[in-house]
Amino acid sequence: MNLAIDVHYKETYAKAVGVLFDWEDENPKEIVTAIINEVAKYESGQFYKRELPCILELLKQIDLEKVDCIIVDGHVYVNDDKSLGLGGHLYHSLH
Numbered sequence: 494m495n496l497a498i499d500v501h502y503k504e505t506y507a508k509a510v511g512v513l514f515d516w517e518d519e520n521p522k523e524i525v526t527a528i529i530n531e532v533a534k535y536e537s538g539q540f541y542k543r544e545l546p547c548i549l550e551l552l553k554q555i556d557l558e559k560v561d562c563i564i565v566d567g568h569v570y571v572n573d574d575k576s577l578g579l580g581g582h583l584y585h586s587l588h
Contacts (some may be wrong), residue, residue, distance in 0.1 A: 510524065
């Protein structure tokens with residue numbers, strides 16, 4: 494099963510949404526949400542500091558043993574020096 498995640502920010506909170514699905518599905522198997530009340534301010538070049546805690550909060554509701562692939566809106570590496578982006582930080586947080 495796959496999990497696609499994105500986070501929407503409001504002035505005082507964020508809402509993380511995860512969609513569980515298989516590639517051949519026409520409709521999601523499940524949609525999971527989490528409200529995060531303490532959200533870091535955006536820092537240019539440090540997006541993961543804001544987004545990663547929201548994603549990790551959402552993942553507390555998911556049995557990761559059943560997930561083959563996690564899709565996020567963020568790079569694993571952000572440059573040729575292999576500096577980690579959101580995807581890379583998420584990977585290291587889970588392993």
